[in-house]
Amino acid sequence: MTSQHVKTGVEGLDQILYGGLPKGNTVILEGLPGTGKTILGMQFLYEGAVKYNEPGIYVTFEEFPDQIYQDMKSFGWDIRPLENENKLRVITLTPDVLMDQMMKPDGLFERLTKEIGCKRIVVDSISLFQYYYASAEEQRKVIYSLRNTLRKYSLTSLLLKEVTSGEEEDVSFINYLADGVITLDLQPHYQNYRKRTLEITKMRGSKIQEGEHLYRISDKGIHLIPALSMVEDEVVTAPDDVVPTGIGKIDQVIGGGVHHGSVYTIDTNSKSNYRYLITSMKAHRLQAGEKILLFLSSLTTLEELEMNFRKFGMNLAEYAKNGQIRFIEHYRRAVPEAYKDAVINVANLNNEEYKNKLHDEVFRKMEKEVSLGEHWSVYYDLNTIASQRGNEFVKLYFGVEVAKLSSLGVSTLVLTNYKELGEETSGFVERSSNGVIRTWVDGNYQFLQVTKTPKGQISEPFLVEKIEEKPFMRLV
16 A cells, blocks of 8 residues: 555455555445445444544434444444544534535534544435435535535545436536545345445546455455455465466466466467467476477477477577477377477377377376476367367366376466367366466457466456567557
């Protein structure tokens, strides 16, 4: 949090605000009745007074203070002692009286603000202004004056607003005038339940995490869980040794890079350009001194790989010559001279022979080198293996193989197309993976999203933009 942000006291909300509300902002907190606006408003004031020494005022047009004191005790918030310490005030008055006192020099509002050194304020709720000011023009003037007065005293403010199915014309003006808008909602969830969601649709002066975020009303107030957040896999994320993918935004989401021993799946299709993503990930592992076992596909030849690595300033043939990269070939294709010793051909082998050959010529050697301190990674084109060996082979063999590799600390990158694999097989592959990166084309744009990580983070869908310098793609 910077000095220019005010913590709301709702941990998840502060997280998606990247530190809290911008200091001095006037923010609309809108929602249907029963969504918890009053609770969030009081939590903002209570936490500010108790944890951050920022006194606050709660202005209510409908409730008496005693009722608010009683309601807030159910969350463990004892308001009266804070009032005695000049850290909090709860006042009940009408909208017209509030505005009258705000406009008066040395009026009640100014005296009260100075008396407690007020930093935060909640007004509950500005929807009642419509009953005290007849015309839309009057209502707009009042809201404008309210906002300017709150700014004059440098107060960070939450203005509560009821949302109904029939919105008035001035609603868009109010939201436009405010510095920020936070919307609480109740939505159908499964058959017999409803889910509570919070969305920040506007916030001047602050980066926000977009999307709908789930929250609960607990015995301690509002508890918000940011979207795209899941339970962390501590076993995989415990080691500090990671190798970056070379794609900055992906590395941010997955904790700096791919951990040794983890399994990542890239789900894509023929319309998506995944060449630069794959090449960047493999290039960084080679540059980190790892050895790679790479399964070639029907669409990927050694010549094409050579060209891809050359764009990254790397001589693939040199890595093959030095024994740092080896290839598994499923097809009878000519092998360039520079790669003769690095290619293992399995084209004419049945499944049992295939397993034995990999075990005897590859994995046994890999295990020995890992025991001596070498790092290995494996790159699979799983749809090629499925087409050549069958989906049943993938289900029977793939899980066992990657589990063995993970136990050795070997990281595994799997390229696949879930749709082509079929629901059952793709579900098995996803469960076997610690992380999943999906990329797809929608219309004229390509998107990429990290949908599973060992740390439990999930990204928003990024736009994929082609650029001229390495890694030749940028996520926006």
